[in-house]
Amino acid sequence: xxxxxxxxxxxxxxxxxxxxxxxxxxxxxxxxxxxxxxxxxxxxxxxxxxxxxxxxxx
Amino acid sequence: xxxxxxxxxxxxxxxxxxxxxxxxxxxxxxxxxxxxxxxxxxxxxxxxxxxxxxxxxxxxxxxxxxxxxxxxxxxxxxxxxxxxxxxxxxxxxxxxxxxxxxxxxxxxxxxxxxxxxxxxxxxxxxxxxxxxxxxxxxxxxxxxxxxxxxxxxxxxxxxxxxxxxxxxxxxxxxxxxxxxxxxxxxxxxxxxxxxxxxxxxxxxxxxxxxxxxxxxxxxxxxxxxxxxxxxxxxxxxxxxxxxxxxxxxxx
Numbered sequence: 001x002x003x004x005x006x007x008x009x010x011x012x013x014x015x016x017x018x019x020x021x022x023x024x025x026x027x028x029x030x031x032x033x034x035x036x037x038x039x040x041x042x043x044x045x046x047x048x049x050x051x052x053x054x055x056x057x058x
Numbered sequence: 059x060x061x062x063x064x065x066x067x068x069x070x071x072x073x074x075x076x077x078x079x080x081x082x083x084x085x086x087x088x089x090x091x092x093x094x095x096x097x098x099x100x101x102x103x104x105x106x107x108x109x110x111x112x113x114x115x116x117x118x119x120x121x122x123x124x125x126x127x128x129x130x131x132x133x134x135x136x137x138x139x140x141x142x143x144x145x146x147x148x149x150x151x152x153x154x155x156x157x158x159x160x161x162x163x164x165x166x167x168x169x170x171x172x173x174x175x176x177x178x179x180x181x182x183x184x185x186x187x188x189x190x191x192x193x194x195x196x197x198x199x200x201x202x203x204x205x206x207x208x209x210x211x212x213x214x215x216x217x218x219x220x221x222x223x224x225x226x227x228x229x230x231x232x233x234x235x236x237x238x239x240x241x242x243x244x245x246x247x248x249x250x251x252x253x254x255x256x257x258x259x260x261x262x263x264x265x266x267x268x269x270x271x272x273x274x275x276x277x278x279x280x281x282x283x284x285x286x287x288x289x290x291x292x293x294x295x296x297x298x299x300x301x302x303x304x305x306x307x308x309x
Contacts, residue, residue: 013176016059020172023063027168034161036221039136044144046158048151052078052086052284053162053291054198054207056220 062306063175067167070298075163078291079156085283087155090210091147093272093280097211163295166193171299173232177240183301190296192239196232198288200254204262207284209277212270215263227257 034046035055043050043057050057145151174181174189201224214220230253237250270277 016175019060019063020176023060023067024169024172027067027165027170027172030161030165030168032165034158034165036225038217039134041136041140041143044142045154046161047144048082048087048090048155049078049158049162051090051207051209051280052082052287054202054205054284054288056205056214056217056224057208058210058214058217 063168063171066299066302066306067171068164069302070171070295071164071167072160073163073298074167074291074295075160076156077294078163078287079152079159081287081290082155082159083152086280086287087152089276089280089283093209093211093276096271096273099271163291166197166292167295167299170296171303173236174299174303177236181300181307182304183297186300186303187293187297189300190292190294192232192235193296194289194292195235197228198285198292200231200257201227202281202285203258206281209270209272209280211272212277213265213268215265219263223257223260223262227262230254230257 033042035050035053037043047057145154170189170193174186178185178189204227205220205224208214234250234253237246237253241247241250
């Protein structure tokens, strides 16, 4: 049966949602910058990592 | 809470990213450098390149030449400041590879921890490892089925098309795995399975012709090495994220 603990954790999860959306988007922004951005400078700096991690490159 | 999430993600991301950088220096970067020798050689023969470029959207890549990337989105704000800067081969290039690995690690750790906090029943090293394996499946295994990791010098379809397919596949696989693993409802599990399969039915964008001068043996070795590196990186990232989070639980 769902106990008080689990319903409480559900509530706190809902309250956490804006924070978690922000942290996930911030993480996505970092990965985008290192792995996807078309800028020459970012591409050249992260070149070997992009290839090694299988990001589409060039 | 925000500080704790950032702290745990930074710790796990740095450790996994540095391990990834070390593995890259040992296993994949030597293959990339070898491939660049062939890449430069093929660029010296423009006839081949033009024949390919004329046939379809396929293009030959030329890393570290600067000029080859002008068409890829033009010069943005950063490029107007730094121009065609690229790190010097050797220590500088290794340092930037390490930096970008750590940034990718930090970024993926933030995303992984966010979804774990949202969906995980418990958070520790072993559950983190499972979520990390899920991350590996979503952003390495599934995209590699359509777009295998490539060495410089290969012909490939339009970059934006490949990036779009890659992102779509990673998102669909992540969501599909989550539906299968966490939902009781059979219908949701089946939709999860469909999400796993759909990107591969749609198919990844491919060039119609193969124009790489890089030996296939080198390419094969690189694909295997890349997937192994990714697997180690995600296993470390997931378990460290879970472990660091659990360590902070009692405080």
